[in-house]
Amino acid sequence: MPDEPLPFPPSDEPAHGDVGPAEVARTDDVPADAPRPGARAVTLTLSMLVSAAVFAVMLVVPTAYAVSSPGPTKDVLGEDQGKPLITISGAPTYPSTGELHLTTVSATGGPGYPSTPLRVLQGWFSPWSNVQPREVLFPDAGETREQVDKANQQAMVSSQENASVAALTELGYEVPATLTVAGAVQGSHAEGVVQTGDIIVALDGTPLPDYQSLLDGLAGVEAGDTITLTVRRNGAEKDLTIETGTKVDGSAMIGVYIDPTFDMPVDITISIDGIGGPSAGTMFALGIVDKMTKLDEANGEVIAGTGTIDVNGAVGPIGGIRQKLEGARRDGATWFLAPASNCKEVVGHVPGDLHVAKIATLHEAREAMTAIGAGKGASLPTCTAG
Structure with missing residues (x-):
């Protein structure tokens, strides 16, 4: 499937209206003194045909490159396709007025998702896209689209379990x-x-x-x-x-x-479609914490972030941090929680007026979320060049 829609959608309508058999032109209908097209017109026509053919090729021919771009964001405190992303039963929950956005990267170049020349050109000219040889992002040349999707889904399920355990532990629960x-x-x-x-x-x-x-x-x-x-x-x-x-x-x-x-003491269900990988773990854990505490930590702020998380609350590095920063800004976030281990990639690449706070643990992420909601975000540690 091409990355971009065809410039002109196919149609069942004739190009110039319905033409019946009686209206088909015949060579003997053309006056003998009719002007013939000049060399310049022929050249222009040929050039247009060649350009159209080249453009059509650029829409469909795969390349040896992978392109990473800002992907969609999702508010973990909100809904996805009419369902809450996080559902909790067996413990009290409380309303939240803020938003906590997980961030993603949209990538082409993998099996079943080829990068076309046009897509590569767009990536090269975009400051928030990354173009690299396909094998850097997808090192296994024999891997199928189904295998990639399955691995990403397994990583997502694991991150959700880790997030649930880490959040409950942060809230003082014992998780046998x-x-x-x-x-x-x-x-x-x-x-x-x-x-x-x-x-x-x-x-x-x-x-x-x-x-x-x-x-x-x-x-x-x-x-x-x-x-x-x-x-x-x-x-x-x-x-x-x-x-x-x-x-x-x-x-x-x-x-x-x-x-x-x-053996979870509280039943936590995370429902999200179309997104895989482990990097949403930290934001899932923050969402659980926000929902299960009386304090409205985010307090109306739009906070985005990323980071893997393990069961003891350690936040790990992720890929595509620059694309995720731009995706967060694009979707209205004013703050971004970035793993401390990604800080070198953040410095000098923060878009617009987005503010970045660095975190290494779920506890630090929780404190950052609370400080931002209380209007004290300026005091948070951020990524520096040092």
Whole structure:
């Protein structure tokens, strides 16, 4: 399907009205002294035909480029196709007067969504679009459109669960979880010790009723320390001794992939169609917080933002931050919450009078939302060149 509508829609009507058989011109009807078209007219006609053919080709021929542009935004406090984006049952909710917009990027160049030459030209001349080789954005040449859509949808579902857990934890709820081992990190000391399907129940003798308890327990462990991990395997508990490794930030890691299953104390449903990926997590979490608190944090302001989120509330980097900034400004936002890890891409690329506040956690995002609603946004930390 071409990226742009055809310049002239097809029609069943003749170009110059209904012409019957009796009205068809014959060569012998043309006067002998009729003027013949000159060379200039022929050249002009040919030029127009060639230009039309080139333009038609530019509408449909795929290129080897991917083009990213500002996509639509959605107010997570509002509705999508007549349904609330966020529905909460099992706990009180409160009205909100502000708007919290998740932001998106519209991309062509992937499987099933080719970038035409015209689309590439438009991208090159737009300050808010990004044109790059297709393989940069879509590295798997054999991936199908269905596979891309499925992966994006899975990432969206995961981000919604993370947002719900992080929001409830931020609001003081305990969210019980079953911590199931999905595998061991290759090369770690946990390899060959844990087994896929083990259920982690304690760390150094301290029970782990939820994911946050595991994180709190690891916070007191230094990289290289030996820990005792108690797991339930085949119905019986077993103590495993593991030497911890080192994360990129220098903290300790067990070397275990965990697939948590959460027992949500509040029923939260997020409904949105046509948008995939993990980057809306932070705005979903903020929307849940705003709905579940008496304070009207946004207080009439239009706040946009982006960022992945994990279950403990850490906000992660995303792609297309510049396109999302412009999409937010275009749709009426005056504030934008940007992941701190994206700040280098933000500096010098903030459109119009949009104000940017940097955030690294859901708690910081909540505080920023509250400050903006209270008219104190000027005091918030922002992205700087330093």
